[in-house]
């Protein structure tokens with residue numbers, strides 16, 4: 145078996161939480177991949193946890209003390225020199241002044257500016273794409289609220305920052321679902337052009353194509369039936385188990401939702417896995433994970449401190 149080098153890496157975030165800047169650092173002469181841009185961090189030493197390594201590395205490399213670090217995604221990558229398992233943390237609070245003690249350069253970037261820095265360590269491409277995903281994934285609920293009211297709710301939410309939408313509404317009659325999906329895509333179109341907002345259609349690639357949606361959201365059943373990633377700009381899936389998460393990663397999807405985390409009215413028979421289990425499952429996910437099930441917007445911080453990228457909401461988004 146190839147030995148795996150454990151690495152802890154930090155995505156330092158500052159500024160507006162809805163459109164933050166993150167820090168990239170340039171590897172100095174003398175290291176492998178000198179001149180490449182990376183997230184600050186380094187190898188986990190014997191006897192350390194990944195979090196302890198992160199805290200130590202940020203002190204050594206940048207001269208700062210971490211106040212808050214939340215586990216995020218974890219990916220493996222094989223370089224000619226080593227196979228690494230990179231545990232990324234979102235670091236939103238620290239003290240001390242950031243100083244390039246070991247790197248040859250530092251750059252703060254907005255997520256849409258990542259392409260302006262090159263070269264980036266090869267393992268980091270998917271990480272930059274994951275960073276661009278918003279905190280909230282809104283699931284439509286026209287079957288209860290009615291299509292007109294749901295479109296009005298969407299219009300308001302787009303104006304205040306909503307960027308990622310799933311047309312769910314599985315029980316609407318097919319013709320009505322198609323009309324509604326088309327109307328959502330039309331409503332989102334200008335936001336797509338200006339801000340990259342996107343619409344994913346739940347479990348129906350044909351409908352997604354017919355209405356010109358940016359993506360498709362696979363049910364866990366379809367996730368297992370799919371032999372390759374469907375050809376859309378964005379593909380996500382519903383996951384409930386570690387095996388589902390692994391499958392979604394193998395298919396190269398963009399993100400997943402995992403749940404139900406808490407008891408929810410839409411699945412009255414399910415008790416919810418709870419945050420400790422959510423945390424355990426997300427710890428080895430290379431894909432960003434949205435928590436789902438019985439959640440309200442105020443729970444975002446809990447989801448993030450438990451390893452989630454964000455939250456998926458059905459009733460609660462606004």
Ligand SMILES: Nc1nc2c([nH]c(=O)n2[C@@H]2O[C@H](COP(=O)(O)OP(=O)(O)OP(=O)(O)O)[C@@H](O)[C@H]2O)c(=O)[nH]1
Nearest residue numbers: 151153175177182183184185186187221228265267268
């Ligand atoms: N810090 C960091 N390492 C990364 C990233 N992406 C990535 O593939 N790596 C890989 O993870 C490994 C980290 O090793 P490192 O050389 O930075 O470790 P270190 O700071 O402990 O240095 P040292 O080995 O000189 O003591 C390297 O193989 C590096 O290529 C990233 O974003 N940040």
